[in-house]
Amino acid sequence: MRRHLSSERTRLLNHIRGLLGEYGIVLPKGGTVLRREIPGILENEGNGLTDFLRQLLRRQQARLVSLDEELSWYDRELKQQAENDETCQRLMTLPGFGPVVSRAVNAWMGDGTQFRRGRDASAALGLVPRQFSTGGREVLLGISKRGDRFLRSLIIHGARAVVCRAGTKTDRLSLWINHLVATRGFNKATVALANKLIRIAWVVVTRQETYKPVTA
Structure with missing residues (x-):
C-alpha cells in the first residue's frame, strides 16, 4: 500500500509540474520546492493561470497534502514494526x-x-x-x-x-x-x-x- 501511495504522489507531483510548465511556470525537480511555491503561484493573479486551472491546482494541492499525511502515518507504523x-x-x-x-x-x-x-x-x-x-x-x-x-x-x-x-x-x-x-x-x-x-x-x-x- 505504501508503494502505491508513493507512486501516486510522484505522479501527482509530475502532473502539477507539467501543468504549470504549460503556462511558462517552470519549477526545478523536487517535491519540496513545488510544495513551497504552489501557494504563491495560486495567489499570483498575474501569471496567466485560468480560473479552472487554479481550482484544479487547489484540489491537487489538497490531495498532495493528504498523500503526505498518509505516507507519514505509514512511515511511523513501519518504524514501530521495525523496532519490534x-x-x-x-x-x-x-x-x-x-x-x-x-x-x-x-x-x-x-x-x-x-x-x-x-x-x-x-x-x-x-x-x-x-x-x-x-x-x-x-x-x-x-x-x-x-x-x-x-x-x-x-x-x-x-x-x-x-x-x-x-x-x-x-x-x-x-x-x-x-x-x-x-x-x-x-x-x-x-x-x-x-x-x-x-x-x-x-x-x-x-x-x-x-x-x-x-x-x-
Whole structure:
C-alpha cells in the first residue's frame, strides 16, 4: 500500500509540474520546492493561470497534502514494526537502511537461504553489472535492473544519501565511496554502494549479526 501511495504522489507531483510548465511556470525537480511555491503561484493573479486551472491546482494541492499525511502515518507504523523486529533492527545498523528500507529488504530476503552468497542476492535485485567478453577481456555494462524495481529504487535512494554524506568521513567505507566518486562519478558510485549494501545485508540476515563500520 505504501508503494502505491508513493507512486501516486510522484505522479501527482509530475502532473502539477507539467501543468504549470504549460503556462511558462517552470519549477526545478523536487517535491519540496513545488510544495513551497504552489501557494504563491495560486495567489499570483498575474501569471496567466485560468480560473479552472487554479481550482484544479487547489484540489491537487489538497490531495498532495493528504498523500503526505498518509505516507507519514505509514512511515511511523513501519518504524514501530521495525523496532519490534530483531532482523530489522540488525539491518538498520547498515548505512542508508532506515525503517522503510529495512522492512522491505526483510520481507523480500526472508532468512536469505535462497541465495548462496550476497552476490546472488544483489543479482536477483538487478544491482550486479552485466558483463560480456571482447578481445579476451571482460567488459562491464550497466546493471541488469532485474527483480523488484521498487525495492531496488529504495536501496539506491538510501545509497545516494550515504554517498552525499561520505565526503568528510574517514571510515573505510566512506574512503571507498569517495574514491569511486572521484574515479567513476557520483551515479556509478551510488549504484556500486547499493550493490555492496545488499551483499552486506545478506551477511547480516544469514549470520544474524549487526553491521560494524571498519575504521581506516
